[in-house]
Amino acid sequence: MLRIEKISKTFNPNTITEKIALSDVSLHLAPGDFVTVIGGNGAGKSTLMNCVAGTYPVDEGRIEIAGTDITKWPEHRRAKYIGRVFQDPMMGTAANMQIEENLAIASRRGKRPTLRWSSTARDRDRYRELLAGLRLGLEDRLESKVGLLSGGQRQALTLLMATMAEPKLLLLDEHTAALDPKTAEKVLSLTREIVARQRLTTLMITHNMRDALKFGNRLIMMYGGKILFDIPEEKKKHLEVKDLLAMFEQAAGSELVSDSLLLS
Numbered sequence: 001m002l003r004i005e006k007i008s009k010t011f012n013p014n015t016i017t018e019k020i021a022l023s024d025v026s027l028h029l030a031p032g033d034f035v036t037v038i039g040g041n042g043a044g045k046s047t048l049m050n051c052v053a054g055t056y057p058v059d060e061g062r063i064e065i066a067g068t069d070i071t072k073w074p075e076h077r078r079a080k081y082i083g084r085v086f087q088d089p090m091m092g093t094a095a096n097m098q099i100e101e102n103l104a105i106a107s108r109r110g111k112r113p114t115l116r117w118s119s120t121a122r123d124r125d126r127y128r129e130l131l132a133g134l135r136l137g138l139e140d141r142l143e144s145k146v147g148l149l150s151g152g153q154r155q156a157l158t159l160l161m162a163t164m165a166e167p168k169l170l171l172l173d174e175h176t177a178a179l180d181p182k183t184a185e186k187v188l189s190l191t192r193e194i195v196a197r198q199r200l201t202t203l204m205i206t207h208n209m210r211d212a213l214k215f216g217n218r219l220i221m222m223y224g225g226k227i228l229f230d231i232p233e234e235k236k237k238h239l240e241v242k243d244l245l246a247m248f249e250q251a252a253g254s255e256l257v258s259d260s261l262l263l264s
């Protein structure tokens, strides 16, 4: 479903602030793969997602989604294939618009523009049903402004909006990191449900190693702009955080293990 072939990305090339963010990275995701991505600060995780989403062009390499070469496509064109949720609950939804209006916009993503903007009774029934699935009581608040929702409710809504047009690829960039632990757990289990129900191919960045092991069927670890490990389901199932740390320490040296964020 996603084929990343030998991509590289250097920021500010040939200057004193030059930074190689991705170096010759290849990654293939089969349909329905749910891959968790871990790595310390500056490892290249967000750059990988940004290159896939088209936020930044790659310097070299090729990116395919569902067999289509999208390497040269601008971000807005890729949006019909990709759903994305960011860390900041303020992103991804329009605060001044109602829940219903936000859902109407999301349901039209990737479709031809239409003159009809108002939702039909049938649309509203569908929105209520989808919102009920979040189990946050939002199904009775279609007309509430999104800005009134809590961070967790807003992230759950963003997740719903990112997935309602059934994207070929779902990108989750630390989407629960700004939430309190209980809310984060709730949004993560919703994530698992939605991904499983729609069999979505998913990349999820997390700084939490327990979550990286608990969710998804594959785990990749990035370091210095490269993929250090790609752990398949069978192996991942039997790993604990201490095993991951030992593997990373062996491959990358103790510098990595002292990275406090990786240990969170």
Ligand SMILES: Nc1ncnc2c1ncn2[C@@H]1O[C@H](COP(=O)(O)OP(=O)(O)OP(=O)(O)O)[C@@H](O)[C@H]1O
Pocket: 011, 012, 019, 020, 021, 039, 040, 041, 042, 043, 044, 045, 046, 047, 048
């Ligand atoms: N727009 C940019 N301009 C310049 N340098 C950048 C830019 N984006 C990322 N970088 C640099 O590229 C490297 C990789 O950054 P990236 O954000 O991909 O890391 P990360 O693994 O997501 O880290 P974190 O966990 O801290 O978010 C870092 O050294 C970062 O400073």
